[in-house]
Amino acid sequence: MRAEQVDVFEANRSRLFGLAYRMLGEAAEAEDVVQDAYLRWRQHADTVATPASWLTKVTTNLCLGRLTSARARREHYVGPWLPEPILTSTDPGPLETVEQHDTLSLGVLMLLERLTPLERAAFVLREAFDCGHREIAEILDLDEAHVRQLYRRARQHVGEPRKRFPASAEQGRRILERFLAAAVSGDVAGLARLLAEDAVAWSDGGGKVTAARHPVIGRDKVARLFVGLGRSPRTGRAALSLAEVNGTPAVLVHEAGALSVVIVPEIVDGRVVAVHSVLNPDKLAFASAQSR
Template sequence: MGVSTAAALAEEFETHRPRMFGLAYRILGSAQEAEDAVQDAYLRWNGTRREDIEQPAAWLAKTVTNLCLNRLTSARARREQYVGTWLPEPVITSGGTLGPLESAEQREAVSMALLVLLERLTPRERAVYVLREAFSYSHREIAGVLDASEAGCRQLYRRAARALADARPRFAPGHELRQRFVESFVAAAREGDVVGLEKILARDVTWWGDGGGKVAAATTPILGRENVLRFLAGVMAKFGSAEVTYAEVNGAPAMVMRTAGHLTAVASFEGSDGVVTGVRSVVNPDKLAFVERQLAAA
């Protein structure tokens, strides 16, 4: 392969990289593993004769999906041994890292809440669901990706949709309301305003913290307003010494905390009826590495 041909192939691959990363991330729930899967796809792309790739986008989608399916098997085993609550790696999405998020449906498709729910699915159910919901693939196209029958893919999709239907929130607050949730929470936490926090949090609020055994975090979900308030009483002092900013993370406003110049937490908020019903806080430094790089490049 000549230098100019190799350069042209590399350039062509780069035009597909963002879409392939978005696909891999949705299937895997890990930005770092998604980057690795896309890089593996590049190596295969580079080692395949160009005349054997009739439709680059379709070839790459199939390659990346199957690489992700292989990775999911080992990832599931690791997550079963994970210390504490496992949450997806956060990704700043305002720059288009996961593709256009112009509608509520597109934003929900990359939300922390939905990515957690996708863990309930088998690897093939997850791949079918992501291809159908996030990328609008037809069942026929999905069958081509998975080397399966169209009827089989329809069945996988139905099973996935049923498994998620009851667990998905009935109401997703709009962008402005989510932003108010985050700002109100941060303001109250900074002031040590327990009464203010009490007003913000729903009675049945849940707090999930992912420290991965690397840093201190609740190892099980904290259920109920009183328990969450007790937990926050022990960590509110950190807000006074930290730099807190906001960013669009996984399609929604989120809190980004830096302490002594290092990224130490990214928290996403869910709500309903004007109060916060759930907070997912990622403090595992390994899972913050991708966001750290995004912030450094901004």
């Protein structure tokens, strides 16, 4: 393959990864999809008239093929399943543009799990990459009316929560700092004031490490949970740092130099409405590599 054809693919790589990650919720799987797309590009580059469109179609369809098996695996997952976290401040490009942050958040990625594969593709292509309905129809080999119906159904499932007002990066960081301070100092009341009444804490250990097997629901229960964790001897020995994860301020917990937990709060209307804690070491491999 000619050097300029390799350059064309590399110019699209970040965008293709962003597409695959939003479709699958798994960074390692997304990387595999991008590699598969590259192998197909090597075979067909000489005959492709519009590389960006062709690569988008190939990547989307590779993801659709993997979603069915991925969902079957998640049905047998131990405890809550959360998407793999990624550090967005280290990877300039489509993953961290302001317009696309919303579709990158762990909360929205969890909502996308409610959709059928085709609904998810229509939603991601429209919301994250601003594709028109006709373009999406060409990518999915469907008629435009069908695509509009898919997108409308997808919006019905994920649109309502997105009408609220997410925190700015600065506000989110301030709230997160107060959250951590309250948890470590044992201030249950102070922590509760930062939480929405119906706040939910999700923990993903995948059966590999100790984690809650069910979501913890309610302001007081979530506050007590994190105060207990914040004052544990294990937390006292850990190194905590703030980072941007999936487009929002988050906490990285390192133990003995290794990334052991990523905590990503979802802040809406000035309150923490959800806290996503990823502890499964398999899901931390990508973020750990990014943070080195």
